[in-house]
Amino acid sequence: AQKVTQAQTEISVVEKEDVTLDCVYETRDTTYYLFWYKQPPSGELVFLIRRNSFDEQNEISGRYSWNFQKSTSSFNFTITASQVVDSAVYFCALSEAEAAGNKLTFGGGTRVLVKP
Amino acid sequence: DTGVSQDPRHKITKRGQNVTFRCDPISEHNRLYWYRQTLGQGPEFLTYFQNEAQLEKSRLLSDRFSAERPKGSFSTLEIQRTEQGDSAMYLCASSLSGLTRFDEQFFGPGTRLTVL
Numbered sequence: 001a002q003k004v005t006q007a008q009t010e011i012s013v014v015e016k017e018d019v020t021l022d023c024v025y026e027t028r029d030t031t032y033y034l035f036w037y038k039q040p041p042s043g044e045l046v047f048l049i050r051r052n053s054f055d056e057q058n059e060i061s062g063r064y065s066w067n068f069q070k071s072t073s074s075f076n077f078t079i080t081a082s083q084v085v086d087s088a089v090y091f092c093a094l095s096e097a098e099a100a101g102n103k104l105t106f107g108g109g110t111r112v113l114v115k116p
Numbered sequence: 117d118t119g120v121s122q123d124p125r126h127k128i129t130k131r132g133q134n135v136t137f138r139c140d141p142i143s144e145h146n147r148l149y150w151y152r153q154t155l156g157q158g159p160e161f162l163t164y165f166q167n168e169a170q171l172e173k174s175r176l177l178s179d180r181f182s183a184e185r186p187k188g189s190f191s192t193l194e195i196q197r198t199e200q201g202d203s204a205m206y207l208c209a210s211s212l213s214g215l216t217r218f219d220e221q222f223f224g225p226g227t228r229l230t231v232l
Contacts, residue, residue, distance in 0.1 A: 044224070
């Protein structure tokens with residue numbers, strides 16, 4: 001069975017600090033996809049990134065970066081120079097391969113509070 | 117291009133009443149998903165449709181829950197004889213998926229159900 005664990009329930013930082021969110025996953029599939037979503041106070045889940053299991057190249061998008069390590073089953077997310085607008089709950093999610101419907105298994109989320 | 121919309125945004129009902137929620141996916145998206153998110157938790161998969169066919173249902177979906185997508189466009193989720201444990205945010209997502217392509221799921225704003 002698939003499982004996603006986000007051990008940090010809440011992280012509080014001061015603006016401009018970097019913050020790293022941990023995500024550890026379990027799956028028996030050899031082909032899978034990993035995601036990060038942001039849920040601001042308004043409640044709508046916002047897609048941030050998708051990674052497939054065959055692509056371990058790290059990615060940077062502006063102040064966001066992701067570190068995928070298959071050897072440790074981790075897909076960590078770093079926000080550099082955090083801003084107040086980054087305050088939200090962040091979810092890591094895992095999806096089975098195409099044939100299984102791509103349903104998402106989410107972690108419990110990490111609440112990030114960025115103080116001015 | 118409009119996003120996923122859900123109606124109503126909030127619903128308060130008394131225990132034992134029936135409720136129905138509607139989801140309008142992004143046009144031409146062939147997959148539609150329903151998730152449930154309880155307070156402080158990540159979303160949990162309930163069911164999904166490929167066009168009008170309901171292809172998978174979670175064990176979370178008791179016989180009091182029914183979902184339809186009659187013409188492969190909008191979907192409804194009905195909960196009969198609501199219980200206080202049904203109180204949650206019900207999220208709808210849609211995606212465009214094919215044999216050789218996988219795309220991310222776009223989420224709607226959710227319907228928050230409160231059962232008194």
